[in-house]
Amino acid sequence: MIEDLLVIIGMIMLGIGAVADLIAAIGLNRFKNFYLRLHAATIGTIWGAFVPLIGASLIAAGSPCLGVYRWFVAGGGLAIAFLVLILAPAGSHALARATHRSGLVRVEPCVVDHLNEDMCVKEG
Amino acid sequence: MRHILGLIIVLLFIIGFSLVLIVAGNYILPSHEIGMLAKYYLYLAYNPWQRNFTVMSPEAVTSIVWDFRGLDTVFETAVFYLAIIGSIALGRGIVKYIKPEEEELGLSLIVKTVTRISAVMIIAVAASIALHGHLTPGGGFQGGATAAVAPLLIIVIFSHYYLLEKGVTKDLMLFLRSLGLTGIAIVAIIVYLIALPQGIHAYVLQNQPKPDSSIGLPAYINGQLISGTLWFFNLFEFFAVMAGFTIVFLLITIPERAFRKEEEGEKQ
Numbered sequence: 001m002i003e004d005l006l007v008i009i010g011m012i013m014l015g016i017g018a019v020a021d022l023i024a025a026i027g028l029n030r031f032k033n034f035y036l037r038l039h040a041a042t043i044g045t046i047w048g049a050f051v052p053l054i055g056a057s058l059i060a061a062g063s064p065c066l067g068v069y070r071w072f073v074a075g076g077g078l079a080i081a082f083l084v085l086i087l088a089p090a091g092s093h094a095l096a097r098a099t100h101r102s103g104l105v106r107v108e109p110c111v112v113d114h115l116n117e118d119m120c121v122k123e124g
Numbered sequence: 125m126r127h128i129l130g131l132i133i134v135l136l137f138i139i140g141f142s143l144v145l146i147v148a149g150n151y152i153l154p155s156h157e158i159g160m161l162a163k164y165y166l167y168l169a170y171n172p173w174q175r176n177f178t179v180m181s182p183e184a185v186t187s188i189v190w191d192f193r194g195l196d197t198v199f200e201t202a203v204f205y206l207a208i209i210g211s212i213a214l215g216r217g218i219v220k221y222i223k224p225e226e227e228e229l230g231l232s233l234i235v236k237t238v239t240r241i242s243a244v245m246i247i248a249v250a251a252s253i254a255l256h257g258h259l260t261p262g263g264g265f266q267g268g269a270t271a272a273v274a275p276l277l278i279i280v281i282f283s284h285y286y287l288l289e290k291g292v293t294k295d296l297m298l299f300l301r302s303l304g305l306t307g308i309a310i311v312a313i314i315v316y317l318i319a320l321p322q323g324i325h326a327y328v329l330q331n332q333p334k335p336d337s338s339i340g341l342p343a344y345i346n347g348q349l350i351s352g353t354l355w356f357f358n359l360f361e362f363f364a365v366m367a368g369f370t371i372v373f374l375l376i377t378i379p380e381r382a383f384r385k386e387e388e389g390e391k392q
Contacts, residue, residue: 083242090238094231 006062013055020047034105038092045088053081165192176335180343181258181351189263190357194329198312201361205305208368212298215375229283239281243274250274254362258351264361271362272369279377287374294374297367304364311356315340329353 020043027040057077060070099105106121107113113120169187171178179187189197230236254267278287312329319326319339326337331352333340341352 083245086238086241090235094235097232 003062003064006058010055010058010062013058014052017048017052017055020044020051024048033108034099035096035107038096042088042092045084045092049088050081050084053077053084057081176333178332179351179354180332180349181354182349183258183260185261186258186263186354186358187351190354191329191331194312194331194357198308198329201305201308201364204365204368205301208301208371211372211375212294215378229285231281235281239277243277246274246277247271250362250366254358255355257358258354259349264358265365267358268362268365269369271366272373275370276373279373284374284377284379292370292374294371297371297374301364301367301371304360304362304367307360308357308364311353311360314353 024040024044024047027043028037031037031040054077057074060066060073060077063070066073100107100115100119103116103119106119108121109123110120111122165188166184168174168177169179169184170182172180179191181187181191250267250271250273252267253262253270254264257263257267275287275292315330316326316328319337322339324337324339326339327334330337331340331354332343343349343352
């Protein structure tokens with residue numbers, strides 16, 4: 001019973017991951033500037049990689065047919081999910097911060113930029 | 125027009141080269157005896173019923189690298205050692221680091237915190253790759269190269285000076301690397317040194333007993349498989365490679381302005 005539940009929850013998380021990856025890909029293609037695209041890319045790593053990894057670990061934990069090795073698969077999946085969870089936001093944060101501080105990419109179109117008003121290019 | 129000409133030349137080169145490879149491949153086929161060698165390696169890597177020929181390591185690659193062709197690997201390590209010596213010789217005399225005072229060093233606090241967590245995990249994974257080298261794919265070199273990523277990350281994210289202030293200096297790494305290489309040299313002749321007082325005949329780089337030499341390092345310690353010399357080779361190679369790569373990373377990330385100030389000081 002609990003194993004079936006684990007597999008179903010895992011499958012739902014895999015599905016969420018697939019949809020989120022599609023949304024992130026569309027966002028990466030359609031968003032207007034570098035910072036927004038970075039946001040879409042991070043959606044792809046958190047909702048599209050962290051969540052499905054947790055789901056895969058749950059599916060492995062709920063599959064007795066894999067024998068004792070299912071705990072290795074589940075543990076490995078959880079460890080990798082934790083690493084993705086902390087590393088992906090740090091990476092995109094470092095990219096955005098470095099780009100903004102060096103003034104390499106201007107925020108365009110922009111509503112408000114409290115960090116540096118000169119970087120803000122208003123539309124129209 | 126020039127693009128198309130270049131493309132045709134590249135295409136002709138690739139097709140001609142693959143033709144040469146096919147023709148050559150038909151002539152340089154290894155003989156049947158050499159093909160059987162691979163079978164023997166797999167058969168003897170872990171074989172408690174053939175104690176005079178086996179390496180007692182389930183990892184066929186490590187048993188080939190550190191036992192069947194151990195001398196080759198020792199020479200490889202020596203080549204790596206010489207390459208590091210060369211880079212140290214290039215960077216000689218750059219000892220005085222002038223730390224900039226007002227500048228903010230490194231990336232933001234978020235990245236630094238994440239690096240603090242992940243650097244420890246990198247070292248742990250590297251140690252597991254190296255110390256399980258005789259059981260699972262991996263080994264001393266691979267583990268050492270993985271461990272060297274941690275100082276590289278710290279150099280990029282915290283700055284060169286942070287690593288130096290924490291005590292990871294070129295001299296300490298040089299000491300660690302020399303320790304590792306000395307360890308490899310001692311492990312290479314340890315069976316010979318044990319056999320010498322007992323008057324038994326033994327070989328350099330011997331691991332398990334051989335048909336004409338009944339001595340070898342124990343394959344199990346306390347029920348744990350260590351495969352004789354392989355575990356020690358992996359451990360010392362881990363230290364030597366990690367320290368060697370760290371030295372190179374420290375040398376190539378010396379800021380140019382510190383170097384320039386040193387040069388100007390010399391001129392005056």
